[in-house]
Amino acid sequence: MLTPKQQKAVLISTILASSMAFIDSTALNVALPALQEDLNMSGSSLLWVVNGYALFLSALLLIGGSLGDQYGRKRVFLTGITVFTISSALCGLSTSPLMLIISRCIQGIGGALMVPGSLAIISALFGKEKRGWAIGTWSMFSAMTTVFGPVIGGWLAGQGLWRMVFFINIPLAIISAFFLIRDVPETERLTQKKLDLAGALLAILALGGITYGFIEAPNSGFSHPTILIALMGGGILFLAFLAHEHQAKQPMMPLPLFQSKVFTGANLITLFVYGALGGFLFFFPLNLIQVQGYPAELAGLTLLPFGLLIAFLSRWSGALADKIGTRIPLIIGPMFTASGFFIFSLPGITAGPSSFWNTFLPPMLLLGIGMGITVAPLTTAVMNAVPYERTGTASGVNNTVARTAGVLAIAIMGALGLFRFEESLTWRIAHLELNSTALMQLKKEVVRLAEAQPPEAATKEQQKVVEKAIKFAFIDTFKQSALIASILSGISVFIAYFTIPGRKKQKIK
Template sequence: MTAALPACDRTIAVSVPVATPVRHPRLILATTILASSLAFIDGSVVNVGLPAIGRDLGADGACLSWIVNGYLLPLSALLLLGGAAGDRFGRRRVLVAGVALFALASLWCALAPGSGWLIAGRVLQGVGAALLMPNSLAILGATFNGEARGRAIGVWAAVGAGAGAIGPLIGGWLIDVVGWRAMFLINVPIALLALYLGMRYLHDTPNPARPTLDLKGAALASIGLASLTWGLTVASSTAGIDPGAAIALVLGAVFLVLFLIVEHGCGDDAMLPLALFSSRSFVGLNLLTFLLYGALGALFVLVPFVLIEVNGYSATEAGAALLPLPVVIALASSTMGRIAGRIGPRLPLTLGPLIVAAGFFLATRIGAGGSYWSTTLPAMLVIAIGMAAAVAPLTTAVLASVATSHTGVASGFNSAVARSGGLIATAMLGMVLAAHGAALVSGFHVAAIVAGVASAAAGLCGLILLERQP
């Protein structure tokens, strides 16, 4: 999933106004890349480690879901607040705080004695990522201008995709050689280098406006998403909705409705101005993003899990099995971006998700015997081609769907929606992650079909809701 997220996030940098010229722009670029890479690496490497974590800590399917979602939940709910905090208190200050928190949380995860402690550490990692991600991108956007900005964002996106791609491979090797705790320790030297560069070379530009922070909106969104995720996780783990899960689902819906009411009352100070949703294209783009990235999030959790548990892959081999997807996306997305610039985003954002759907249907051959080359690789390649057709047009379409004054919050919200899709999808995988043998294969095939249907629905959103462009 993280391999496609750099393209989804890059609109945040594009939407930031350029500040006065700064010294050491290359070192500033290196700082933003290192900070963002923490989130990209950790978002992908943990998926490869789930089988080892489950065996070592005795974690059931629900706990494994929360080890993933403990990170995604605060990142989804607090991403917009992290950007607003940078605007108010200084992007350098909030970035450094986020990187420091991420490093400490990584140490916490590496030393966790049980699954509950590990989930708590993952939550702290998610909070740190919500602080560092939008501010690293905002610093990047404010440092460069014109063609230099385009090149810098391209380098940032390429390195982010590479980090997301190489993370499972390196993490798998560390799991096989040292143990799963080592995959959290690789964050520490990266964070220390980012802290050193950030403290030395980043400088804040005072913001006389000092925008207010929508703490009430952030709290309601976090509680609502947490309740909804908890209810879905419990329901998926028990193959039914018991009273506790039902209460959690209802509370989640109530808090999210309250969030919308509060945002409506906050007007221009809202974390999420509801005026954005007056654009039909903006609504369609975010529905498409939620469905497509939700399907992709389920893929990145389940495929390595099935390959390790059913087909006997090592963690390194499972990480390498996913490598074709980010490689193809990185190589082909720029070409698709140029094509979309000529023909408009509607056709690529219709055909791309439909191709992804075909890849998910091909994935139903994984786990039922056969070699990697005849089962896993064809599915990965088809999904990658479809994602490459969609990710670049999606970034430009989000910016074009709203007024210029709202591009920053619109792009940040779209990034949060992408992660929320993975959050909800992972919450529904509890029973699959708890299964073994033939039941695991069967559950995975059902999940792949559901992901294919969701991807096809995303394509229909692109066809029906996006406006035609010359």
């Protein structure tokens, strides 16, 4: 039985540690333009900054939870905090794209040890009479950090302090670790559970190969042997992962769960909806800051309505799902998100922040309403599709699917975006008849997307045309990403229609 002092310590340590992960994942996107300019990064490098972290986090998330069960949740949680904090410091100190990418990969490993531990510690240490209150408190603060993460990131980037997005983790980690070490007891170890290290390795290699193939394809072409090997190898390793999980006695992702049509459908909806969101949110801040002329501070604020709507609507939609079932919310929610993404694809170059109210705010509201309606019922559908004793595993699998969706979407939509940008820019400057030196210079700049600079070898008049063409080419890229996101969300509507039963047919196992 925890004392009141220990209860406070558990909540402080888990909330602060989770806040590091939530702030990092939401604030970084708004800071991407600033770090791209500071470190002179290409579009591919930007994709790796986001995906390096997400790749290791998604591939190791289930292993992180199993490590906590076997070696003690407090010990593994503290290890995760330590790794995450050291890598955060390295991210903030990075002087090159490669150093930042490697540091982000290490940060993903720390996140995989830390993220599953927060709720696991709360669930293990709080009794049934207090557990709901504790989880609710944790969820409230998690929602707040998710909502205000982009605002924090935008403000820091606007002040030229993008490195503080990473350094801010250090004091949070020190306070979290202090309360964890001083007041939080260790949880019971479940030593009978073996680690599926082979599955984790196959997952990293498969996801890494596919991610590498798509991100680097714009630089080398899909026909390049390295790209072909990466994509084919990733696909083969994914099949090997499935075969291994099917045969393993204690797999990290139990495949029999997917025998449930509802569980499979809910995870497919997760894959498409979160994939659409992850891919879109990579391009959106770049569009606002580098093309539309928004200050980074305002770019962060534009995402505030989205986060607030999710926070306010999730509780209502969860209660609604309890009354009418999950089918209707999971059809209507993605309809709103698909509509929002589609409307995002309509504006060209706008008048800047003054036109936000009639250009980007309406689709942002639709997107927030759609996700607010979708998130809680989607979790409910996953939980209701499996027996009670498998809900922890089901939750972990669904969380992994959501993270993996972001990795794949950013890699694929990023690659398609780089191809689209080069194609559009080439078409828009075809009439200029640039000399060979100018063309060579521009070829090198294309990989930087909207941050590309006109070639020095071109005339002043040509440079002005190229500068304008770069902005319009990125608008074409952004529109493509919004349309792809809209299609993915639309597919989710049909998945929900065919796999999620109505209230009368939906049984809680």
